[in-house]
Amino acid sequence: MPSPSPMPQASPPGGSAAPRDRGEFLLAACQGGAEEELCRRQQAVLPEVRRGAWRRGAVTFRLPVGFDPPDAFFPDLVFARAMIRSLGQVTAATVPDLVAAALHRAGPAAWRNVHVWPRDPRTDADVTGIRAALLTALGLAPDTAASAAPGDLVLDCVIDTADRWWVGWHRAATPASCWPGGVYPVPLPADKVSRAWLKLDEAIASFGIPLAPGERACELGAAPGGSCQRLLEAGLEVVGIDPAVIDPRVANHPRFTHWRKRSRDVKLREFRGFDWIVSDMNIDPVSTLEAIGRIVAEAGVRPRGIIATLKVPTWPRAEALPEWLTTFRQWGYVPLVRQLSTGGREVCCYATRAGRGVSPPHARRRPGR
Numbered sequence: 001m002p003s004p005s006p007m008p009q010a011s012p013p014g015g016s017a018a019p020r021d022r023g024e025f026l027l028a029a030c031q032g033g034a035e036e037e038l039c040r041r042q043q044a045v046l047p048e049v050r051r052g053a054w055r056r057g058a059v060t061f062r063l064p065v066g067f068d069p070p071d072a073f074f075p076d077l078v079f080a081r082a083m084i085r086s087l088g089q090v091t092a093a094t095v096p097d098l099v100a101a102a103l104h105r106a107g108p109a110a111w112r113n114v115h116v117w118p119r120d121p122r123t124d125a126d127v128t129g130i131r132a133a134l135l136t137a138l139g140l141a142p143d144t145a146a147s148a149a150p151g152d153l154v155l156d157c158v159i160d161t162a163d164r165w166w167v168g169w170h171r172a173a174t175p176a177s178c179w180p181g182g183v184y185p186v187p188l189p190a191d192k193v194s195r196a197w198l199k200l201d202e203a204i205a206s207f208g209i210p211l212a213p214g215e216r217a218c219e220l221g222a223a224p225g226g227s228c229q230r231l232l233e234a235g236l237e238v239v240g241i242d243p244a245v246i247d248p249r250v251a252n253h254p255r256f257t258h259w260r261k262r263s264r265d266v267k268l269r270e271f272r273g274f275d276w277i278v279s280d281m282n283i284d285p286v287s288t289l290e291a292i293g294r295i296v297a298e299a300g301v302r303p304r305g306i307i308a309t310l311k312v313p314t315w316p317r318a319e320a321l322p323e324w325l326t327t328f329r330q331w332g333y334v335p336l337v338r339q340l341s342t343g344g345r346e347v348c349c350y351a352t353r354a355g356r357g358v359s360p361p362h363a364r365r366r367p368g369r
């Protein structure tokens with residue numbers, strides 16, 4: 001095992017102290033089925049830790065002796081929706097007994113929020129009632145917002161089964177770490193034309209993507225039009241490229257144009273002047289990268305950012321993730337990647353032009369990685 005790097009303790013904003021027992025494990029939550037990919041990524045970027053227990057949607061990692069990461073520690077595991085310090089499990093037959101056991105396990109600390117989330121979203125649990133009981137027991141306001149504020153010390157209760165919870169904590173910092181279980185807390189509004197609206201909305205919030213009114217974006221794989229709808233709402237001029245039909249709510253928008261063809265049938269010079277390239281095609285990741293690469297290689301085409309969904313046909317294909325990221329770098333872009341909580345078996349890659357100094361909140365990570 002490589003020797004653990006010395007990690008300075010982050011100074012807690014507001015001076016709120018973490019629990020004295022900081023926990024010997026990390027617990028990472030992921031999409032059910034992505035556990036192996038999460039561990040593969042851990043071996044690459046966080047080789048100091050050893051895999052502990054795992055279940056569908058959650059993997060624990062034992063921290064080596066003397067390795068005490070900062071409170072707000074979110075290594076770039078891509079497939080980890082949430083990352084907490086685990087203090088272990090509690091079991092009891094009733095919610096009041098589980099609450100008492102969880103608080104005993106957590107010990108005193110300057111808790112500012114409570115996140116209650118099921119390990120498996122299919123688990124039937126009274127998340128609201130359990131959180132209310134924990135807030136009351138901790139003396140926190142019953143109307144404490146579900147999303148934490150950056151800097152908040154958060155008590156995490158991960159519901160494994162009705163009678164067993166994992167207890168842990170983290171300090172909120174990145175946008176996703178403010179959301180319970182790292183799950184984007186916005187439901188799909190009824191007037192949106194597809195779930196892609198929500199995926200792009202989460203990507204914008206998660207990466208802090210600075211879309212500005214008046215900028216121009218084109219989307220490869222635009223139909224039926226949810227992401228274009230989100231781009232239009234941000235005030236952009238939008239071109240949607242797709243041989244399929246665009247929903248009239250988007251197609252009839254005065255700032256929208258539909259190029260009804262495949263991306264490779266668009267003349268390269270027509271891509272000049274776009275500030276953003278968005279891609280959400282239901283094709284292999286290598287084909288998606290070829291389609292984008294053909295565009296950004298064209299003289300005069302230099303978008304400030306690329307927001308690309310890379311669909312992973314089978315989980316083992318995600319092993320090629322480092323090569324996909326290298327491709328972005330070869331184009332002169334700095335990629336950040338994350339499996340969004342609202343997406344399927346895919347990753348969202350947000351890449352900004354190298355040297356533009358954009359430092360999205362998601363980018364906070366350990367030096368040298």
Ligand SMILES: C[S@@+](CC[C@H](N)C(=O)[O-])C[C@H]1O[C@@H](n2cnc3c(N)ncnc32)[C@H](O)[C@@H]1O
Pocket residue numbers: 193194195196197220221222223224225226227228241242243244261262263264280281282283
């Ligand atoms: C997941 S859907 C896109 C959803 C869309 N982004 C939205 O916001 O509603 C994938 C789309 O990719 C399109 N597509 C696949 N290959 C394409 C290509 N080579 N060029 C353009 N569109 C393509 C398909 O026609 C399909 O409409």
